[in-house]
Amino acid sequence: MDPGFRRLLYCRYADDFVLGVIGSKQEAETIMLEMQEFLRTELALEVAEEKSGVHHATDGVEFLSY
Numbered sequence: 001m002d003p004g005f006r007r008l009l010y011c012r013y014a015d016d017f018v019l020g021v022i023g024s025k026q027e028a029e030t031i032m033l034e035m036q037e038f039l040r041t042e043l044a045l046e047v048a049e050e051k052s053g054v055h056h057a058t059d060g061v062e063f064l065s066y
Contacts, residue, residue, distance in 0.1 A: 006021065006023045006027065007023075008020065008031075011063070016063065018061060019031065025054060
């Protein structure tokens with residue numbers, strides 16, 4: 001029950017992945033920006049903006065067309 005602990009779920013298939021974060025929307029947005037920066041600078045990859053975003057879990061998420 002550490003208030004500084006954040007839970008993160010990661011699912012990957014080929015070059016697609018989804019992250020689930022238990023935390024605030026601000027924290028999720030920060031993680032997304034840091035991840036985009038890492039992918040761009042370290043791996044020379046760009047994130048597809050039309051497929052990416054921060055969504056509330058109750059709204060669902062499309063992953064691999066499901």
